[in-house]
Amino acid sequence: MIKMLRHRFDSIPDTRRAASVNFPLTDVLMAAYAMFYFKDASLLAFQNRFEGPNVRSIFGIRDVPSDTQMREILDPISEEPLHEAFADLLRLVISEKDLLKFRAEDGRYYAAIDGTGYFSSERVHCDRCQEKRHKNGSVTYSHHAVAMVLLHPDRTEVLPLGVEPILKQDGNNKNDCERNAVRRLLKRVRLQHPTLPLTVIEDGLASNGPHIRDLKEAKCHFILGAKPGDHQHLFDQAIAAGDRGELHNIEAVSPQLKNGKRETQWASGLALNSSHPDLRVTFLSQHDFDRRETNCGCSPG
Numbered sequence: 001m002i003k004m005l006r007h008r009f010d011s012i013p014d015t016r017r018a019a020s021v022n023f024p025l026t027d028v029l030m031a032a033y034a035m036f037y038f039k040d041a042s043l044l045a046f047q048n049r050f051e052g053p054n055v056r057s058i059f060g061i062r063d064v065p066s067d068t069q070m071r072e073i074l075d076p077i078s079e080e081p082l083h084e085a086f087a088d089l090l091r092l093v094i095s096e097k098d099l100l101k102f103r104a105e106d107g108r109y110y111a112a113i114d115g116t117g118y119f120s121s122e123r124v125h126c127d128r129c130q131e132k133r134h135k136n137g138s139v140t141y142s143h144h145a146v147a148m149v150l151l152h153p154d155r156t157e158v159l160p161l162g163v164e165p166i167l168k169q170d171g172n173n174k175n176d177c178e179r180n181a182v183r184r185l186l187k188r189v190r191l192q193h194p195t196l197p198l199t200v201i202e203d204g205l206a207s208n209g210p211h212i213r214d215l216k217e218a219k220c221h222f223i224l225g226a227k228p229g230d231h232q233h234l235f236d237q238a239i240a241a242g243d244r245g246e247l248h249n250i251e252a253v254s255p256q257l258k259n260g261k262r263e264t265q266w267a268s269g270l271a272l273n274s275s276h277p278d279l280r281v282t283f284l285s286q287h288d289f290d291r292r293e294t295n296c297g298c299s300p301g
Helices: 002-010 025-037 043-050 053-059 067-074 080-095 174-192 209-217 232-243
Strands: 109-121 130-133 139-151 159-166 198-202 221-225 248-253 261-273 276-288 293-300
Touching (some): 025 053, 025 067, 080 174, 109 174, 139 174, 159 174, 209 276, 232 261, 232 276
Antiparallel strands (some): 248 261, 276 293
């Protein structure tokens, strides 16, 4: 994997003047990767680790730049060539036949998508920072991204399929920003892996018409969270389906509960909401009765 990453990093053009280069771009990229590989809390902690011989030999790095130097070297680089490293990783896993360990019983692969923040400050900012203005007049600057990973319920590790930064121009609210970034992520992952059978898992923020159409365009199945407060129209239809005897039901002893039962209900062909009456989904609800906990979701209808 490290050899594969070095090969990918070697293909990224270095626009610096050759006479001023003290740290090869590939070494700087490998150093950044190694720091996250070891989960060091800071670049200083990684530099202390780097003094040992193993890090140099494993990653093939001659020297590590300072924190400021690393930022100055890496900040101008476009992330577009780096996206291909995720495809390289999956191709490596496929060649080793390890991808089969992540295949579900239905023959599909489950991919979770969610947003995350990786920088926040009230002082330090750049032109691409998102801005959150507070009532007291202060501003919080931040960077966020959405990530897609393959997962399996019986495995503790995940396989990253891609990361997409949420850009300042993506929208004026959280929903628009994340939705536009996920749209780009879906298109790129599907371009890199056109035949991979994916079932996407997301939280309730993703249960909206435009995003579900993006998922269908990417030929993905999906399981999306939904709550009555956000999808009252959908839950009303489920209740009506129960009144008509069209709500399917299975009861079973819950393996997590000593004296309780688990009830699973579903109904197909329901409209997602009143704004998208033509967009039909399957409503799925699960209840553990002695704890009164509910997990609900939508899947393709």
